[in-house]
Amino acid sequence: MDPITAAALASLAGSVGGEAGRQAWAGLAALVRRPFRRGTIPEPTRDGTHRVSSGELELAALQDDSTDPNRAQALVTALQVRAALDEEFRVHLDEWWQSAQASGGSGDVHNNVSGNPTGPVVQGRDFSNLTFNMTRGTGEPES
Secondary structure, three states, X not given: OOOOOHHHHHHHHOOOOHHHHHHHHHHHHHHHOOOOOOOXXXXXXXXXXXXXXXXXXXXXXXXXXXXXXXXXXXHXXXXXXXXXXXXXXXXXXXXXXXXXXXXXOOXXXXXXXXXXXXXXXXXXXXXXXXXXXXXXXXXXXXX
């Protein structure tokens, strides 16, 4: 299995993958909110905080600012540590990652323009909240 990358998590947090990305992000959120399996991590401190992150704080931080590579890396690290300590979590995380990769496709964009376009052509992937203000010209180049 390909390792989970900070860039992939940042893309999901920013909903770059459209609806599939949002669903994958929701799946990861549900996964990190699962309680730790008993006996898989050191006992909590006296004030009740875990010595190992569940990933929830890192997930929320990345969702707040998906452009921060340090937040993305912090989530990757939290997921890796938890997976190393909890076999059941690792299995679920692997399943989630395989599903996220399969539903998101490869990320490649293949655009094809045919015919003889008479106006601007926009090519890309995962556009949202776009506005085009265009006027029809005479077809003559501006000087």
